[in-house]
Amino acid sequence: MYEIGIFNAKILTMDKDFSIINNGTILIKNGKIDKIVKSDLDLENFLVEKKIDATGKLIMPGLINVHTHSAMTIFRGFADDIALQEWLHKYIFPNEAKFIDKENVRLGTTLAVAEMLLSGTTTYNDMYFFVNEAAEVTQKMGMRALLSEGIIDYPTPCSANPELGIKNTEELLQQWQNNQLIKIAISAHSPYSCSSDLLKKVKKFSDKNNIKLHIHLAETRWEFDEIMRLYSQTPTEYLHHLGILDENMIAAHSVHLTDSDIDLFAKYKVGVAHNPECNMKLASGVAPIPKLLSRGVKVGIGTDGVASNNNLDLFQDVRSAAFLHKLSNSNPLVTNAKEMVYMATMGGASVLGFEKEIGSIEVGKNADLIIIDLMKPHLIPIYDIYSQIVFSMTGNDVETSIINGKIVMENRIIPNFSFTDLWLQMNELSQRIKKSEFINRYNF
């Protein structure tokens, strides 16, 4: 018995040959892609619980968001058009201290997961607080994630000191071991907010448990200059000299890299989480993605938190990435649409260490895929499917999302999910945030 059979499908596999199947069938069993038939197939001959007719639709791997802070949905657009340091110190940090607790992480993560399921993301990589709550919400909604607690030298909403953050991570690892959807990583917030000692402890923990180490790196010119001032090394060199660089490292942003930093990334197989829209919105700079790709560095695409984006629709970030690198290199040939789709699927899977399980539609992989209705004015005609995905689509074109063989969103509806309840709670919370002593700017 197959759980799901999708027939009459145009399938963008993202396998190593970039195969595109014009009219195929996908059969899903035990959460995995069990069969791909490259022709029209009469499903009458198979026992299939749920049949999906994909006529006029595209099936592609679900997108992988390699860097976000999901519960920050509660701060969507609450302090825009402000310089980074003021934004962080006057708005974000004080309000996180005041409003980020278990309940609000549940609420913010629920909103984030709903938004991602509705826009075609099937896996996300998160760094935030109260990770157990985020994990419970994510698992309940059927989404795949790599989660970590943000560890930093200072007290956070969930840990009075970084040692507690590491202890929490140890507990999370035990709590979620062998879970099919939730994996745990360890995070160090950044080179400028963690001491050398803390960075080394976090690396040791990553080594001992062979888990990913998620860190913000070389995001701003300020960070680059500050680390140079303190250590006479670039942020990347500094982490290298601490022994942090290796294939478990996920370096979010990676904007301010020298050529020798890029050499280090390539040599140590560091994974990069590229956040084009956040980098543009906060005017942080342009990550050297074409150079990184030409050196074979693993690169995925992330939204960052919605306070600096301001949505979790990864299709939009893919489009912005394509625009950004063409413009900043004064060369429309420097990247192409196929590379962009690769980064958002297989590239992201590689960065998270999930390349054997997700990122492409291949037999034996987890059934994480999305169905896109192509019968819309802005999606016709089609000459090149990669161009259409990158330059014409948004997440709203995703009709149905399947994760681990389960339908988590169908015809734009998330099963067993009440938007009204969520809205009521979010509205109540945002009214309180608006009244916060820290904020005096809102118009709605």
Next chain:
Amino acid sequence: MYEIGIFNAKILTMDKDFSIINNGTILIKNGKIDKIVKSDLDLENFLVEKKIDATGKLIMPGLINVHTHSAMTIFRGFADDIALQEWLHKYIFPNEAKFIDKENVRLGTTLAVAEMLLSGTTTYNDMYFFVNEAAEVTQKMGMRALLSEGIIDYPTPCSANPELGIKNTEELLQQWQNNQLIKIAISAHSPYSCSSDLLKKVKKFSDKNNIKLHIHLAETRWEFDEIMRLYSQTPTEYLHHLGILDENMIAAHSVHLTDSDIDLFAKYKVGVAHNPECNMKLASGVAPIPKLLSRGVKVGIGTDGVASNNNLDLFQDVRSAAFLHKLSNSNPLVTNAKEMVYMATMGGASVLGFEKEIGSIEVGKNADLIIIDLMKPHLIPIYDIYSQIVFSMTGNDVETSIINGKIVMENRIIPNFSFTDLWLQMNELSQRIKKSEFINRYNF
């Protein structure tokens, strides 16, 4: 009797005070905004043909797309990731010569108008061929437009020589005079594709008829260098010395401007059509929009044709514009969300010379407005409505569009419009284009 009454509305007026009405009513009569009541109003006391309950919804002016080539929808994504000159000469020009005729302009314009109505654009400014056909389609679908035939030194799909283009424009002016939706402008394609003599003729025609003159200006570095080489003047100075600059001029792109060019724009009240996504995708450069705005120059936002965008969702261009200028000025404060919304509404209206008729929700103006459903995961919570519009929305969030007091799209459906018929015709055409001798790259 009022034609439409919209009640329980949150109204973003974009009037000179940027008034936001929290719970108001808009009454529409004879295609115009007849009354705006700034409180909850019992519509029972009014005779209203169509009542729209806007609870939980935002009403704002329809967006104004100040530069496109709408029938180019037939070439959506057919030749991406290619250098500009190869793109133009190997793909665009030969295929325009082969496929642009009256029938295909009808088809491409129908698709474009459908896409714009579905994404919240209520007025567009177009430069293309077979303008009478485009005008008929646009008027039939109830959309507002400023249309012009692209006039150039060489033969075009509709005019064997530029004189014929001017004659066509004269006929268009007569044909469409006093039409409520369609206005006619004259176009000269660009300083590099029109002789000095032709540019002066076009200007004389614009003067005689007091109509807008739509031109591509200073789009690429190549154009800047070429005009400098030929005339030892910047493209803007060159047009100035020909006497072209005045308040009727709409300068599309305006990327490569010197400070003294900006002085000329300010002095002669030239309007700018900013196309952020096209400029990024073709790596043309960054228009100095913050400088132009600080000098009081009229600026609107355009998509350009979909062959270089690849969709007509102006919300996405607004978002890209915000990102682009923050990044390229290394300053997140250089523009703000309110300015971006202004450019897409009142700014665009001013560029087209329609500032007294459209662009804001004010009594006496034409009823061109859009209704946006705010009850969606990616649009909650709301702190700042301008931030939400610029950074979180896409055109797909538009639920209903009203132009000239008529509902042209309601609940995502365009009345009396068959998408299936359009798809069948577009599919047939795109199959023929794919088989064209000029093209050998497609995968779908």
